[in-house]
Amino acid sequence: RFGNRLHLLPACTDAFLLDVRLASVRAREAALERALRPVEADYDIIVIDCPPSLGLSMDAASYYGRRRDNETTGNSGVLIVVQAEDSSADAYGLLTSQIEDMRGDLALDIDYLGL
Template identity: 35%
Template sequence: MTTILAVANQKGGVAKTTTVASLGAALVALGRRVLVVDLDPQGSLTFSLGHNPDKLETSIHEVLTAGVPVGDAVLGTDEGVDLLPATIDLAGAEALLLMRPGREYTLKRALAPLLENYDVIVLDCPPSLGVLTLNGLTAATSVLIPLQCETLAHRGVGQLLRTVSEVQQITNPDLTLLGALATLYDARTTHSRDVLADVSGRYDIPVLAPPIPRTVRFAEASASGTSVIAGRKNKGAQAYRDLADNLAAHWTDGTPLATYDADA
């Protein structure tokens, strides 16, 4: 059974795209067949994996709105992951989909022909709770919430959790909330630990291990069109490899997810 993981948070700048690209590459290194899907009109995932969104003729937009076969839009990458790219045209998809019956299921139907080709599909949801994010949550088997370790970062988490709950009740009863993933984490500061403890206590959700440290390697990797996994060894890449190990074991044999204790 293909695992479809939605990486979602309506707040921007919390490392959603970095998480999708790096986790996808780390899962490929574990022998998994991986597809990553760019659902953000900004096309950041597409760019960070070495493709120029401005030069693409076929993308997720045409798949969702014009009935183009999804296989026609899939691209290869140097990371070994396959990519379903996005362009700025996707910004108009929200309005087009709003007029369609069953609009929340559009992505799920589009991905169906690819399920036998991949072990894991990772969805990079846009920084909103609009139709595209609802499509991602409806298509997914599980959801992960990247959370920047700063005071204002968890504003809106409650709203996202309510949206996840509504999706579970209405369009996707099988959706599992894996928990939060701490990003841009600085273990030297009590502030980062305090934010995580507050999120875990206030919303009663697990925080997955390990937290992803703040490092300049992420920005360097995106600028070069690769994931941080492909570069030199660094603490950020190792954290995503450890996260991939954690998730792969959970998906394969039900091993309980390792979680991070901010109070430890």
């Protein structure tokens, strides 16, 4: 149906170890960007689906989703998926706090694309 225009790379079973591996990487926030840079030009859209954690993998995904120089607002950013329940509201608050910290600490423009 998509004429070879949609590619999915499923998570592996040891993805929960990603934060442990990222802990030893220099400039870990940019690790995902370095990994995807060779293929970015081949795609119109790249969506990173993160595990529901507040770890280093979330930082790397948020950093990757930042607005880059000369990029139009709304072309990159974070889309936050939540359930309508109290624990999701709490997690949303923690996540947005983490993103706001990254925005301030690293002087990044990270747009919220939706909820």
